[in-house]
Amino acid sequence: MAQYTLEEKESFTVLGLGIELMSDYTDYAGINKEKSDFWQAVKQDGRLATLKALATNDYIFAVNEAVNNKMMHYAGVLTDKTLQDEASRVIQFPKGLYLIVKGEANTAEELSNQLTGIAFGQVLPEVQTIAYVGGPNTTVEMEQKNGRVYGEMWIPVVEK
Template sequence: MSNFRVEKKEGFRLLGFKTVLEGGNVHSPQYTNQKTEFFKGVLQNGQMALLRPLAETSYGYAAVALEQGSVFYYAGVQTSQPAPDQTGEVLFPDSDYLVLTGNGGLSRLAFDKLEDQAFHEILTNEYEWEYTGAPVAEILLNGNPSDAQVEVWVPVKKRN
């Protein structure tokens, strides 16, 4: 059974806190520790608790987005509510997405494994779909980062 599919998704907005990632393009193994430390920080300092009341789903969201030549990582919630001070937003377009699913283990490791699969095994020159350059979503489905159920959504388009 395959752990990925291409699926049409409606656009949505992620509201969250962000940090710049150093050392690569939209997907890089160098990001693992940076993402982990940033996410831990926004949990421990109470920033995520400020966003939870605005959440329109029970899922945990993160995003990797290219902005003005830099790569940013966002930790936040899906919402259409007004943005509190010092938060940023990522707009995910109506699009086809390569949706990868994983279960078990630490969420960060699961996300990294799925992103490696997407960018190194699936989205090759031989595959009929290619990455569009839009933000990539990391979604914690079960709220348990120690024994995670996760999805990664990579926006794709048909290859010419």
């Protein structure tokens, strides 16, 4: 069983810039390529730097959310500010219980893929006392040290 914790969190807001993922939800390779291409673009064109300038801390959020039956993915930061950009979205995370999976990897992309796989592929199927009932979930890049990226996956859950 993968290491995880359950933690009560206050509600919080992430400002994100996003894309609609067009791959089928079972096409992990396609989804990962779309996410990778998106992150490369927001880093290169300065949109991520614009978001970081509005942030209340150094965390970078990679948010997944279903919106109007569309699979959305966002690069985001913790802030109460907004952008005048049609691709931006204020994402509300609810107060409540969260499944937290911690990890480290060589890149933010590798970290996100690793934590998502552990959380959705191992922990949620095996832990019978909690359930994910939808809503946004996020990988949080918290620190870079000695060439490694450290972070967590946060998934809102309910007790069964």
